[in-house]
Amino acid sequence: MHQNHAGMASNMVDPGLLDKIDKLFACGVGDTIPLPQLVVVGDQSSGKSSVLEGITKLPFPRDSGLCTRFATQITFRRAQVTSTVVTVIPHKGATQGYADKLRAWKSVTNAILEPVSFSKTMQEVHKLMGLADTPADGDGKSTFSEDILKVEVSGPEQVHFSVVDVPGIFRTATKGMTTLADAAMVKSMVHRYMINPRSVMLVVIPANVDIATQEILTLAEEADPDGHRTLGVLTKPDLVDPGAEIGVMQLIKGEKHPLNLGWCIVRNLGQQQIQDVAADRSAVEKAFFRDRAPWNELDQDRVGVDALRIRLQEVLASNIRREFPNVKREVLHKLSTAKRALKELGDQRQTPDEQRRFAMDIASRFREIVSLALNGNYSGNSWFDNEPDLMFVTRVVNRNEVFANDIEKCGHTYGFKFDYSSAENVKQDVMSTGGQGIQLRTIKDHVDLEDLITGDRRIDDKIYGNIIDWLSELYKGSRGFELGTFDKNLLSRTMNAQSVKWEPLAHGYILDVIHMAHGFVATLLRHVCPTARVRDGIMSVLMEPLLETYRRALEQVQFVLRVEKNNPQTINHYFNDNLEKSRQKRLRASLEKQATVHPSPFGVAGVSRSMIALDDIVQNHPMSNAEHVVYEVHDILKAYYKVARKRFxxxxxxxxxxxxxxxxxxxxxxxxxxxxxxxxxxDQLEEIAGEDAGLRRRRIALAKEVNDMEVGKKILAGVS
Incomplete structure (x- = not known):
């Protein structure tokens, strides 16, 4: 029954490459990388199983269609000892327990499988996969499986060859047997094998039907538009209606619907012949194509299962030799990519110790950048070049200057009098920023800090010019029986009124610095911790102590304001210096009208001096007592305000x-x-650093991919 394959030696598949492909499939590389393979596809009624049996010479059981419930990978190897090894490869999404159960099962026979033993093996596999004989079996059992049955046949007369059989597609449900859901599952499974860019498709179609109506051919054209990896096989030529043979002949000759790999035609045994144990398929088929017209006009390398087997051997050998270097490159690329992705996930974080180490590493990197930032060492890391928020010290120093300038130029309510020579009080008001108002905030609000944000972002910038009139009104409203002095609370009242803008200016300043600090923390966390979930977890734990720190800063500003408003006092000698200068300016202004200009007594050319008679000084009384007190209050307030402003x-x-x-x-x-x-x-560590279900699944998947690719790399060692 076995054919002599000596003439095929030159076209045989390299047994080493074939063995490597089997190992790549077994270790899971085929789940990630398309591998070279020959896959047989067709409708349930296309005669696919008979073609497969003719190619492989294996007696597939026909009693219940068990072998068509899942993909079957059949591999032949030449060896000194005859044996058949049957195993199951779990599908990609199998649970660990189910996968372990399937991998543990194995059937070894020191002979070629016979119909009875093969049927028994298929029943065991059927039970192992938990498949139902019919939908009525229930209990959640499936009719079809995504698992792969692997049959390895070895013997001294075998030729190195490999083929994958998948269930035949069908469109309608069969009551008590299959459902529409089964049809969809099978179609999806077959499509997945067909779209593998490295697979050669053996598309089996009955010759007695219009190929334009065959869905399997449409699927093949979608998966292989150019027809470079599709080999058509026509069956049932004995059932072709008289006169229709010419259309079939045109297909085989490539005159109609040409394929790059061409068409072949085979004649399977009929149902009665199958029941006849004495029937010889090869003899029946050879007689048909020798004696029956017009089939005997076809090229012999295109007719019969023996010719098909040789053709498949050639196609498979060519495909493997062409694609194997590409497979090796893709394995190495996938290995590198998976390793890099796994590394980006960081160390495993299942236990509290692992989680603490993970968080410690992040905190250490965070602290390192903080040290550089606080020392202004921006050259220590490239992040500073791309993230202005990280240049914290510089931003704070610049904001300090803005705050000091705002207080100096806009912080007072009334403009102080600097020109005492004019008898009239200056009454013109001044808009310090041209009427635009004073901008209190320069930093955009952060959503995390909305509870801290109060007040307006701008205030009025008007500075009143009638300070003497204002002081006069205050003095008149507060004086008692003092002679030449004023109420001790008057200075406090005027100082509070004069510095009323300090509070909103200081509040806006400290809020800006708070936002700078918070922006620094958030930005740096984004860099040292790219994972959003971990970053959010860290921030959620930090927020309470951060807000407490921010509130302390706000409270400190309020404390400083309360101190300044409480009781004006200073031991700063600049107060007396400034006050004395103001008094001298006022005195000089009052006497300048009576001064006369005289040449320098030392005869210096071009230099003159203003002089006044002593009697004129004694008789100079330009002000009333009230005016004198008001101007004194003004000069004291002016001198004190300058000292207090800088101190504040x-x-x-x-x-x-x-x-x-x-x-x-x-x-x-x-x-x-x-x-x-x-x-x-x-619990906090779990919240911060614990891996969520999605991350754990991704880590497991990447770890498996790395392991599979490492095994694949070793398998492919030496392939060029």
Whole structure:
């Protein structure tokens, strides 16, 4: 019954390459990378099983169609000892327990399978996969399976060859046997094998039907539009209606619907002949194509299963030799990609210790960049070049200057009098920014800090010019029986009114610095922790202590404001210096009208001096007592305001901003640290660093892919 294959030696598949393909399929590489293979496809009634039996010489059981419920990979090898090994390869999405059960099963026979033993083996596999004989079996059993049956036949007369059989497609359900869901599953399975760009499709079609109506040919054309990897096989020529033979002949000769690999035609045994154990398929087929016209006019290399087997051997050998270098390159590329993706996921984080180490690594990288930022060492990392938010110290220093300038130019309510020579009080109001208002905030609000954000973003920029009139009204409304002095609370009242803009300006300033600090933390976390879930988890744990720090800064600003408003006082000698200068200017202005200009007594050319008689000084009384007190209040307020303004700006910048938000031991930038991570509970670590179900599945999948590709790399070692 076996054919002598000596004449095929030159076209035989390299047994080493064929063995490597089998191993690549077995180790799971075929789930990720398309592998060279020969796949037999067709309708259920196309005669596909008979063609496969003729090619492989294996007695596929016909009693219940068990072998068509799943893909079957059949491999032949030449060996000194005859044996048949049957195993099951689990499908890609199989659970670990199910996959282990399938891999543990194995059937070994030291002979070629006979019909009875093959049928028994198929029944075992059917049960192992949990398949139902019919939909009525119920209990959640499937009629078809995505698992792969692997049959390896070895013997001294075998030729190295491999073929994959898949279930035949069907369009309608058969009551008590199959469902429309089964039809969809089978079509999807067959399509998956057909779209493999490295597979050669053996498309089996009955010769007695119009090929234009064959769905399997349409699927083949969609998967292989150019027809470069499709070989057509026509069956049932004995059933072709008289007169229709010419259309079939045109297909085989390539005159109609040409395929790159061409068409072949075979004649399977009829149902009665199958039941006859004495029937010889090869003899019956040879007699048909020798004696029956017009089939005896066809080229012999296109008719009969023996010719088809030789043709398939040639096609498979050519396909494997052509595609194997590409497979090796793709395995190496997939291995590199999977390793890189697995590395990006970081270390496994299942236990609290693993999670703590993971969070510690992130915190250490975070602390390193914080140190560079606080020292202004922006050349220490390229992130500073692309992320302005990380240049924290520089941003704070620049904001300090803006704050100081705003307080100096716009912080007072009334403009102080600098020209005492004019007898009239200056009453013209000034708009310090041209009427645009004073911008309190320069940083965009962060959604995390919305509970801290209060007040307007701009305030009125008007500075009133009638300060003497204003002071006069206050003095008249507060004076008592004092002689030449004023109420001790008057200075406090005027100072509070004059510095009323300090609070919104300071509040806007500290909110900006808070947003700078928070923006730094959020931006740096994005860099040191690319995974959004972990980053969000860290931020959720940090938010409470961060907000507490921010509130302390806001409260410190309020504290400084309360101190300034409480009781005006200073020991700064510049107060007396400034006050004395103002008094001298006022005195000089009152006497200048009576001064005369005289040449320099030392005879210096071009130099003159203003002089006044002593009697004129004694008799100079230009002001009333009330006016004198008002101007005195003005000069004291002016001298004190300048000292207090500088002190206030320094205190806000140093105490609220610098110490609490920038350089202090508990500033927000230093909060996320290895010490902070060590204080977290196991539940907090799980929330931050624990892997969610999706990440765990991806890690498992990548680890499997890396393992499969590593095995594949070893299998392919030496392939060029």
């Amino acid at each position: 700006v320094d205190n806000v910048c140093m105490q609220a901003a610098d110490y609490l938000l920038v350089t202090g031991p508990n500033n927000p930038l230093k909060l996320f640290s290895p010490q902070f991570v060590s204080s977290l509970t196991d």
